Amino acid sequence: MKTINEMALRFPSKSCNEAFARAAVSAFIAVLDPTVGELSDLKTAVSEAVTNCVVHGYRRGAGTIFLTGKITEDRRVIVKIRDKGVGIADVKQAMEPLFTTAAEEERAGLGFAVMQSFCDKVRVSSKPGKGTTVTLEKRIADV
Amino acid sequence: MKTTLEDGVLTAYLEGEIDHDAAVNMRRQLDASVQTVKPRVLCLDFAGVGFMDSSGVGLVMGRYRMMKLLGGSLYVVRVPERIYRIFAMSGLEGLGVLR
Incomplete structure (x- = not known):
């Protein structure tokens, strides 16, 4: 399916960038005129994925998070x-609900469960020592 | 964060967006208030919360454990519908804190 818009961001793995990533994705999909529910679903999923990078991927150390967005002709957001x-x-x-490696930090272990529940598709590819890529896909209904 | 105390019930009015970043600060403020006031009940009012991810579940679970240890209770009230869905996924409903 043809891509009608794209974007790419990179930012340091600071927890203040969780809010930045949500806001950036919201602005990016505004052109599709999503409902409050669709917007909230995608923002929540993005927040979970970026938090995973900050808390787990980089274990709160310095690192770079790469976020790309794509909108297809058939109104899918990737x-x-x-x-x-x-x-x-x-x-x-890691994707099992309530599984967490950060219980002492009060992480509920629901990140992937929330992403799966709020998106149409979630793909996770990871390699120990190399990093993790989470792909979220959600179709925004026609207005 | 605005709080009120009445008959041993400490109510905290949570506001804005609860993500991992915000939850760390809220946790600090709530724990400091509870240590000072030693309430019978800690009541978290979610009416002013516009966004929450699963960090909010961790925040509530942690305060639930803390109030249990202190021999008190935790209530979670006025949760907006969209946020309630995340609490429902967590099994928090079974603890009887959501009202």
Whole structure:
């Protein structure tokens, strides 16, 4: 399907950039005139993925988060969030609801469950020592 | 964060967006208030929250544990519908804190 718009961002893995990433994606998809619900769903999923990069990928250390966005002709929004952090050894286990490696920091272990529930498709590819890429896809309904 | 105290019930009015960044600050403020006031009930009012990701669940779970340890209770009230969906996924409903 033809891509009608694209964007790319890179920003340091600081927790203040969680809000920045959500706001940037909101602005990017505004052209599709999403409902409040669609917008909130995508913002929540992006927030979860970026938080994962900050908390897990880079373990709160310095690193760069890469975010790209794409809008297709059939109104699908594809957002890719990539880090070059520690990676995930067992993606299947990491995606299980309530699984967390940061319980002491009060992480609920719901990040991937929220992404899956709020998007049409979620793809996770990861390599220990190399980093993780999360691809979120959501179709915005016609107005 | 605005708080009120009445009959041992400390109500905290959460505002704005609750993500990982904001939750760290809210947690600090809530824990400081609870340590000072030692309320019977901590009531978190979500009416002013416009956005929340799963960091909010961690915030509530942590305060639930803290109030339990202190022999008190936690209530979570006036949760906007969109945010309630995330609480529903977490199993928090089973703890009886959502009212």
